[in-house]
Amino acid sequence: MKHPFSIKAELEIQKNGECFLTLRRVELLRKIKSTGSILAASKEIRMSYQQAWSFVEQMNRLSPLPVVTRKRGGINGGGADLTPFGANLIDRYEKLQALHNDYIQKTGEAMLFCFL
Amino acid sequence: MKHPFSIKAELEIQKNGECFLTLRRVELLRKIKSTGSILAASKEIRMSYQQAWSFVEQMNRLSPLPVVTRKRGGINGGGADLTPFGANLIDRYEKLQALHNDYIQKTGEAMLFCFL
DNA sequence: GCACGTTATTTGTTTTTGTGAATAACAAGA
């Protein structure tokens, strides 16, 4: 039997105080990788295309190297994909997130103690 | 310091998915303790009284024990103060926050690596 | 009873944020 309290802490990577990477954005990147399209990715994770596009735009702008490559027109109307740098990025983020979850889970007990 | 990237992660304590405690709320609680008034506290941290009041209301509602005691009317028109439980709460939160900041600082390096 | 200052509550406005729809731009292939 546990108390109904829990601790949440989402990682956010910033550049100059501007948001660069979050869990939601990594989710988007993962879908872009698997679908090859910003439009398809946004639909799958229930995000408006415009927001998905602006996230990609912002990440590319803040990043020292491009995260997503995009092309329009062509064989299938165009598409998008991750750069190797972008793929590396989500790997690192997910590992860090996993470590962080463990940490929160463990140290959070000390806090949640007082609710028993 | 080299690259302009940084990692942020704010602790949020929830009950049944509802927000119970955040850094901002602890800040409010601290000011309530020092001023003895929700109104004065809200002014000092530049938060509207209504928001401060609703935060206090929500925290008290979610907490197993009251966090803030309030009275209206009386000698100085009324006032508010922390319960011992509430005071204990901000102590724990701040310690946890400090530990967490250390952790983020340390493990974040592994992530920020790839921006060099 | 009246003044005082805070809590408590309501109402309307503003600001922010996200969304949906519509459209242009694009480049390959038929």
Added chain:
DNA sequence: TCTTGTTATTCACAAAAACAAATAACGTGC
């Protein structure tokens, strides 16, 4: 040239959150 499906862009609307102001409720001291 025409079709196709995506990226890129704009605009108006919707939903949510924050805010300001006004007002009632309260209890102590005068």
